[in-house]
Amino acid sequence: MLHRAVADKMLTDGERIVEKAKDNLERWLNKPDFTGQGSIALEEWQDILENLSHSEIRKIISEATDEGQRLRSSSPFTGILTQEERKEIYDACAKIVSV
Amino acid sequence: MQKSYLFDLISVVRGILDENELPVIVGSQSIFAQTEDPPRVVRESRECDFLLFGGKSVERDRINSDYGVFSPFADEKGYYADALGLASVVLPTGWEDRLIPLHDSEGKLVARCLDRYDLAASKIAAGRPKDIEFLADAFESGLLSVDDFLGRALLVKDKLENDALLERFERLLKHLNSSTPSSESVNAIRDFVKQTF
Numbered sequence: 001m002l003h004r005a006v007a008d009k010m011l012t013d014g015e016r017i018v019e020k021a022k023d024n025l026e027r028w029l030n031k032p033d034f035t036g037q038g039s040i041a042l043e044e045w046q047d048i049l050e051n052l053s054h055s056e057i058r059k060i061i062s063e064a065t066d067e068g069q070r071l072r073s074s075s076p077f078t079g080i081l082t083q084e085e086r087k088e089i090y091d092a093c094a095k096i097v098s099v
Numbered sequence: 100m101q102k103s104y105l106f107d108l109i110s111v112v113r114g115i116l117d118e119n120e121l122p123v124i125v126g127s128q129s130i131f132a133q134t135e136d137p138p139r140v141v142r143e144s145r146e147c148d149f150l151l152f153g154g155k156s157v158e159r160d161r162i163n164s165d166y167g168v169f170s171p172f173a174d175e176k177g178y179y180a181d182a183l184g185l186a187s188v189v190l191p192t193g194w195e196d197r198l199i200p201l202h203d204s205e206g207k208l209v210a211r212c213l214d215r216y217d218l219a220a221s222k223i224a225a226g227r228p229k230d231i232e233f234l235a236d237a238f239e240s241g242l243l244s245v246d247d248f249l250g251r252a253l254l255v256k257d258k259l260e261n262d263a264l265l266e267r268f269e270r271l272l273k274h275l276n277s278s279t280p281s282s283e284s285v286n287a288i289r290d291f292v293k294q295t296f
Contacts, residue, residue, distance in 0.1 A: 002169055028177035041143050042177075066228045073229065074145055078174035086169055090160065 001089050006077045007062040014054040021076040022049050028076075041074035049076070100144050102131050104178045106203055108147045108166065109210050112180055115161050116151075122210045123198065125150040125188055125221065126181070127233055129212035130242070132199040138236035140229050145178040152185045159184060189224035191217050191254030216251040219243055224255045226267030231274045238275075238284045245284045249291045256295070265296040 010017050025046050029039055048057065048071070060068050061077065081089075105128050112122045124132075126148030127141045146168070151159045162182035166172045173179035190213070198211040213221065219237065222230040237243040256264050268288065275285045 006169075024174065024177075031177065041145075070228055074143065075168070078169050079171075081169050083164070083171070086167075087164060090163060094156075094160075 001093060002081065002086065003061040003072050003075065003077070005085060005089055006080050007058040009080060010054055010058050014058075017077065017080050018049055018054065018057065020079055022046070024076045024078055025049070041071075042076065045071070045074065045076050100128060100142065100147065100178055102135075104176070105131055105147055106209065107176070108149075108178065108180050109201075111166050111172070112149055112162055112182075113209070115158050115165070121208065123150045124148065124201070124210050124212045125183065125190070125218075127218070127222075127229075129199075129201075129218050130215055130237075132201040132210075132212035133215050134242055136240070136242075138233050138240065138242070140233045140236065144229075146181050147178070148181045148183055148188070150185070150188065151182050156184070158182070189221055189255050189258050191220040191251055191258075193254070215243060216247055219248045220251040220255045223248075223252050223267050223271065224259060224264065226263075226270055231267075231271050234271060235274050235278065239279070245287045249287065252291075253295070262296070265292065268292050268296075 006017065025042050029042055029046075048060065052060075060071055061075070062068070105124075109122055109124075113120075116122060124147060126146070127137070127144055128147040130137045130141055149162065151162070159182040162180050164170065166180040168179050168181065170179060194213060194217045197214040197217055199214050200208050201210040201212050203209045212218075215237075219234060222233050234243070234248070238245055238248075252264070269292075272285065272288055272292070275282070275288070279285060
């Protein structure tokens with residue numbers, strides 16, 4: 001649900017969100033420990049953000065496919081949702097689980 | 100994830116738990132308690148699953164809020180914690196009695212981790228591509244014995260809906276068949292599937 005919220009935000013603020021994700025990847029990849037195997041998934045995301053359209057990226061982060069799930073597990077979309085937005089989503093998930 | 104990142108996450112999670120409480124690690128990262136050379140998917144992962152149970156929902160929420168996915172911590176560090184309850188993970192019967200201690204570089208006990216065969220059983224129960232890849236890598240490297248894995252997998256059979264575990268094993272066989280079609284591992288798993296389902 002967190003990624004779906006990011007996908008929704010991309011409808012109105014796609015350029016900024018993609019730039020933020022690119023910045024995140026560059027920052028993390030510059031850390032010494034994110035080399036070798038730890039960097040493969042991040043480099044894959046760099047390729048996606050450079051080459052796919054916003055609508056294709058939205059599809060990747062919101063679809064319930066194995067591939068989407070794999071990519072989302074190394075998501076670069078931090079710093080997009082506010083803490084309040086994250087809390088609302090966690091609260092909504094908690095309600096679903098407890099129903 | 101590098102082991103140093105795992106210790107960093109353990110440290111912040113311990114800041115939320117009771118003073119003498121040790122975190123329980125249940126996801127792929129728990130393998131670090133039993134090897135320094137984990138499967139590739141473990142190195143690639145940026146999350147660590149912590150199991151909080153027994154009325155720990157407040158602590159769970161705090162961990163996810165402060166150190167979870169898309170948190171400011173994750174934004175800064177590039178890795179994050181995922182605090183789960185027992186409803187979110189399938190574990191084999193008796194897993195609590197087989198937890199493995201995890202020590203930091205100074206030899207201090209800092210967490211308890213799933214035994215590798217309990218982890219493997221939870222992986223086959225989940226059956227996602229990354230879980231299947233973990234199992235295949237672990238068989239190939241010798242980290243897991245197929246026979247011991249199959250024995251432990253029986254302990255999750257009744258915890259899944261009808262045929263769900265069979266479907267997970269078919270995924271595993273498909274993956275293994277693509278790389279080592281006539282290996283002893285594949286033959287043992289194929290025999291197990293025939294006899295069990």
